Amino acid sequence: MRVLVCPDKFAGTISAPGVAEAFAAGWLAEKPGDELVLRPLSDGGPGFVAVLAAALPAARRLTVPTTDPLGRPVEGEVLLDGETAYVESAQACGLHLLAEHERDPNHTTSFGLGPLVLAAVEAGAREIVVGLGGSATNDGGAGLLAALGAAPLSAAGYALPYGGAALAACESLGGVPRLREAVLVAATDVDNPLLGLSGASAVYGPQKGASREDVFTLDGALTRFAAVLQDLPTAPAGLAELPGAGAAGGLGAAVLALGGRVESGIGLVRRLTRLDDELDRAALVVTGEGSFDEQSLRGKVVAGVANAARDLGVPCVVLAGRVDAGRREAASIGVTEAHSLVEHFGSVATALTRPGDGLRELGQRLARQWSR
Structure with a gap:
């Protein structure tokens, strides 16, 4: 299975490359035969x-x-x-x-x-x-x-x-x-x-x-x-x-x-990283950011990736430190499902101090759920 992993940073906790690498490590530990393509992103902010x-x-x-x-x-x-x-x-x-x-x-x-x-x-x-x-x-x-x-x-x-x-x-x-x-x-x-x-x-x-x-x-x-x-x-x-x-x-x-x-x-970064070419070849796209909320729906990295994935018929999973956006609102921009570190750990403090561990564990869980 070809999975495109293209997150933004989780502000204050882990960089965009760190998010992608931690998630990919978890996924490949569970499904080592899959192909994960890492394309960390930014919408103009840090990174x-x-x-x-x-x-x-x-x-x-x-x-x-x-x-x-x-x-x-x-x-x-x-x-x-x-x-x-x-x-x-x-x-x-x-x-x-x-x-x-x-x-x-x-x-x-x-x-x-x-x-x-x-x-x-x-x-x-x-x-x-x-x-x-x-x-x-x-x-x-x-x-x-x-x-x-x-x-x-x-x-x-x-x-x-x-x-x-x-x-x-x-x-x-x-x-x-x-x-x-x-x-x-x-x-x-x-x-x-x-x-x-x-x-x-x-x-x-x-x-x-x-x-x-x-x-x-x-x-x-x-x-x-x-x-x-x-x-x-x-x-x-x-x-x-x-x-x-x-x-x-x-x-x-x-x-x-x-x-x-x-x-x-995100439009500029999508173009320069040739993200749409990778999206076209992916069976699943995984993106994310620190807080997936109403501002995310207005055109940040997650919205840009989810919109592009929806247009190509590719399911899109969002990872976030916390998820505050409603399911219907998320679905309207092309998000298939969203997962938060706060929910995963049951603690805001742990989500802030152990984001890499949480992302690896989510990677393993989602590999069992999504990999063919």
Whole structure:
């Protein structure tokens, strides 16, 4: 039996390659004669560059020193494939880079993404694909713009402090972004606008440490900043309301304001990894992510894989740390069945500390159930 295993990461516990390898080890322990094809995926969040590097063997990886959401030194990567570069915002802005007590989107910054983009420009890239997801920031890309040479300024002409809250005092940008005509592409499957009840602050702010009061403060600050971004000659009309503008704490809005576009992250990864070719040859596809919930149904890795499997008539099994999506909703996107580590272990704590063991055990169980 040919089984395609193509999960996303389980955020905070195990990487996408780790998920695939653990599940495959369990399956093959039970059914060693089966063929398992491993294609770890990403929709633009953590793991984006690593997934594409495996799919593009001719591309080269360039290590770039940068900073994390609190300005501390970290290293990121640029993946160069001809005149196209791929960067991952989470390498500089990721929530996983902060301890829980450090998470505060009032002050965290997207500045660290700037050196990655600038390194891509210096390497000669004409198109820079920025994977968006898993961010600790809510600054509308203000930090990124500052790193590119267009710092947000107060009415008195002073550079504003980093973080989302300070943008309430933004009146202008102090320069022109240095992109040398390179085009930015935001790779994301988040379709949220920048502002309002479905916006970056309200939906994702609490995950990044924002209190209820912070959410109102941040949304108001982004409202002010959106008006400043709208003045850029490359900004599209109605910038704040566009799908994807709220991705990664508003980094999507900054990309759009710089004349860039939003593209489906899982769609791009599917194309570059030739996932549909593998789907066409598979008897079963197994995908997954940390939490299979309502957000998963709106276009993340699981939805992208399940939709493609459904169109080809291939059954699709979802593995997750926890499953909160209803069966009917899951079936509507092509999911045949879903299994959670929390249910498997009967404990959230064990699911978080022993994901590899649980995935191997689920692999064995599903091999007995599905293998011919």
